[in-house]
């Protein structure tokens with residue numbers, strides 16, 4: 350409550366200040382107007398995420414995809430599949446109109462209107478909404494987790510983190526994320542599903558580019574969530590004995606996966622022995638000193654000739670043009686929101702933690718994903 354009161358207090362001051370100074374801030378009327386347009390865009394940037402969230406919760410991408418990937422459906426055809434006897438068509442129309450303007454859906458020309466609603470307008474999927482169909486490889490679970498109230502609440506505490514320090518997730522939710530997830534099964538499921546959905550996407554990229562699993566007899570996925578990544582590795586390399594290692598409350602909900610043994614434990618205390626350690630989206634959750642502790646546990650687990658295969662963002666990696674080049678620094682802010690001191694790292698920063706953790710030699714391998722592979726050796 351204190352944080353909110355502080356925000357409101359500052360808002361009033363800022364508004365008053367701009368009103369009296371605006372004439373002097375801009376170099377031209379054109380700059381003033383284009384600046385205002387941009388400021389409106391920042392003001393309502395959340396509308397994109399939350400309008401898409403409502404469409405995903407309503408299952409609209411699924412409803413369209415169930416007909417055919419290129420199908421178009423009218424408002425009433427979409428409405429007929431919603432879990433309601435009498436959905437509010439006006440509200441649905443307005444959400445869809447916005448999402449068509451944003452190119453999340455496409456629309457075929459309207460033919461007639463009824464009470465201001467284009468009843469004959471037909472809606473179809475675009476490349477973006479195809480990724481939000483909840484079937485197979487999908488980003489739907491990630492979108493729902495990132496836009497869940499628990500995940501969004503820490504973002505409201507960034508200013509407080511700057512002024513007083515501390516962990517945004519704890520300020521918002523009363524506990525660090527892993528403690529919170531262990532006490533809230535719904536959030537645990539939401540988080541683990543989001544991770545599994547990303548693991549599905551990224552493992553396709555990892556397995557298409559990386560040959561370093563070939564010589565292995567065993568591999569442990571450290572912080573492997575519910576085991577999606579290691580399951581994909583053993584599917585591609587059936588000779589590998591796969592272990593999925595995560596906190597007990599996470600592996601307790603993991604499904605049976607052929608070729609994978611789930612083990613509950615704490616990465617700061619020990620890591621099960623294997624030829625190699627795989628770690629996807631683990632190191633970015635922790636500050637350097639914790640990464641060094643984790644790497645030391647990994648080094649003990651793999652012996653002298655083993656390796657760690659890290660899948661994480663390398664901030665200055667030059668080969669990420671296929672995705673938004675700012676996505677790495679977006680995730681760096683996600684680390685302020687959700688982790689306890691974690692961050693995304695440049696190659697130089699990776700070198701430092703790897704060396705201190707006992708891995709003096711490493712390669713960065715680009716893959717067609719947000720993350721890169723960092724293959725590190727203790728010799």
Ligand SMILES: C[S@@+](CC[C@H](N)C(=O)[O-])C[C@H]1O[C@@H](n2cnc3c(N)ncnc32)[C@H](O)[C@@H]1O
Pocket residue numbers: 527544545547548571572573574575578594595596599614615616617628629630631634
């Ligand atoms: C960002 S998620 C990544 C999950 C998975 N590697 C993936 O990319 O899909 C981080 C994982 O680390 C696990 N984790 C956090 N602290 C841990 C600890 N002390 N010991 C073991 N696992 C831990 C979490 O439960 C979570 O599954």
